[in-house]
Amino acid sequence: MPEVNFKVFRGNSEGGEEVDYKVEVTEGMVVLDAMFQIQQTKAPDLAIRWNCKAAKCGSCSAEINGKPSLMCKTRLDTLDPSKPVTVRPMRAFPIIKDLVTDVSFNYRVNKTIPPFKPKPGTDWKMLQEDVDRAQEFRKCIECFLCQDTCHVLRDHAKHEQFGGPRWLIRAASLEMHPLDVEDRIPMIREKLGIGFCNITKCCTEVCPEEIHITDNAIIPLKERVVDRYYDPIGKLIRIFTGNK
Amino acid sequence: MAEVRNAPGTQPLTPGKAGLGVTQRQDPWWAEWLGTVVGLGILGVYAFVAAEMGKGQWGPYLSPFYSPEFLQLPKLFHVATLPAGIPIALIPLVVILGFRGTCYYYRKAYYRAFFADPAGCAVGEARTDYAGETRWPWLIQNAHRYFMYLATIALIFLWFDTVVAFFPGVGGHSEFGSVNFGLGSFVMLLNVILLSGYTFGCHSLRHLIGGKNDCMSCEPSRLAGWKAASKFNAKHMQWAWASLFWVCATDLYIRLGGLGYLQHVEKWGGWH
Missing domain, CATH: 3.10.20.30 (Beta-grasp domain)
Structure with missing residues (x-):
């Protein structure tokens, strides 16, 4: 042989x-x-x-x-x-x-993410198209390869400031959930440190479940952070129209 | 089979600086890096030079770097300036650079290619003061949607220029005939198609059109828009490269034509 x-x-x-x-x-x-x-x-x-x-x-x-x-x-x-x-x-x-x-860092980060919070008296019916996005993120097997390849953790050791891609997709799955009412955008910016991600997509490249981590989770979250903190015109429009 | 003990491993065992280019990867990871450096380098320099050179017009064809045409009027060209001192004639270039420079795909490309941040996945870096996009100047990346708005306006002008290439009279260029199915018309048509595909796949557009909603089914029209944008978005990198290459090729075609090198090509169906 x-x-x-x-x-x-x-x-x-x-x-x-x-x-x-x-x-x-x-x-x-x-x-x-x-x-x-x-x-x-x-x-x-x-x-x-x-x-x-x-x-x-x-x-x-x-x-x-x-x-x-x-x-x-x-x-x-x-x-x-x-x-x-x-x-x-x-x-x-x-x-x-x-x-x-020792991957316990990951479990510590996870505890900082506010859990699913439905509206009181929620009607639990959901359409498939409303949960498609979150279901992609539920494929995660927590192998932490995305965390390992992420240069923010791997090369810059920003474990105290950046949660890493695994926890950004968990935050995304909750933020995009149609029945969740918790507001995680401030913690995504401050505690998970989404600004440290420079979207070089290594997390997506190594994901064995082929989750589109960057395109479907991190970038949409970055855009939600922009909505909240960096888009004055959009904010004005939302104030006047009353839209989200 | 005996064990052979080697010298200690070369990589640190804990997170931290490994050193520029240090990796144990055996595959040619550097090929993608090199391709991006060369591709973005050549096309980027060409775009700068072409936008500065002037003469981006040949018959009914207008170079995408010089659209819309009214910016090229002698009274405006390199004379009128914006408050920031930018010549009005360079507005198209500023829009193109702003849109592509803050684009989520290009960010990946140039952070890897020109900042080695990182050059490849699991490849070591040299920098020790990394702050990602949390500080200036990189906070400007958050303005991507504003550049997308401007680029969408520019795209409307480019579609108009393409219509003018086919039907010069529409743009007040009836001296080139009423209908012009020249090669340049089709070069310009492909250019706007590729630019449209790139723009419609923009991550910011995908978010604004429907991705920001949690209840996707609550607004069916926005859900349809999000699905359409997602289809383009899935190939955003390919659209980005194809459109960048072709916008430069379109300019080159019109430039060479304007210099008299391509007249024979247009004779079969063009305005000559």
Whole structure:
């Protein structure tokens, strides 16, 4: 059977190194299979976070050949077998061990987003076209690859000022909900720091669920922020017409 | 199979500055970056130079950089100025640059290409003082909808210029015949079609026409507008590049014609 050389990061918060492992490749293997083989035959202490192996739980996020990807969704036949395959942990989050990172930052950001708030006495009937937009965002599996590739978090470490694309799409799914009456625009601007996003679309490029994060969530939210804070003529028109 | 221990990894393990261009990506990520630098660079410089050169008219054809025609009257051209000191003749260029410079697609393109912010996904950056679009001058990006309004007005003039190219009498140019199905007419027609596709896919337009509503079904006409804008928006990048290229090509065609290089091309169906 053909062998492929893997360079897998081994280490913890104090440091680490890439370690070479040779893996026997069979048809249909994904990178996560290769990590299992390493665990079973060479390094039983290799730390990996995984769960469904079906690209639906969002657990096995890593950086494969430098690209934020799901290990269970990256087939080996899509990679060049003549070169070593590097597998490293997500860089935007603190490392715990080997390929496992501490993603608790995300859950802290999530708690700051005001939850769904319907009008008192809401009629719960909704038309499909009213919830189409929010349903796209509900596909998110919280793999946090978008957070990992976002340069605002990854390179500029603005974790205190910027919530990241995952939480902007959650905010968008609530803001666009036809029955929600909560006003999140000030917190989207101030706490989630939407102005830090310069729409370079890396989040959209890596999303395994192919959610149009930038075009359908972040930019519409930016436009709602413009409505509120940067469009004096629109504001005047709304005052005189009484429209939203 | 023995394990081989390597030197420590080259990337930091925690978020933070990695260094310009530092990445472990093995794919040719730089190809898109290079293509954008070259494409935007060439077309951007051409647009500046063309708008400054004058002579953007050939027979019934008016270069898109010089529309509307009344701005090019000798009394106005490079003489009259706006309060900011901008010659009135350059208003079309200001509108084009403003609309495209604040466009959500082009922002991605030039932040990546010219500011390496980042040059590619998961590719390191050099800057340490990043503030995104939270400070001047980048706060101007929030004025995109205003440039969209101006660009829509400019687009109406461009459609009028195209009608004039086909029917010169409409624009007071009956010396070029009543009907002119010249190659230049079709060059201009394709130009306004591409510019319309780009404008109708504008993210701001998509928001204002219906995207700002939470209850989409409450206003069916706005929902229809939003759906139509969304269709154009899905290919906004393609419309952006095609229209940018063709607006420069249209200007070049009219410019070369005005200099006498293309007369034979127009003879088969044009005004000659």
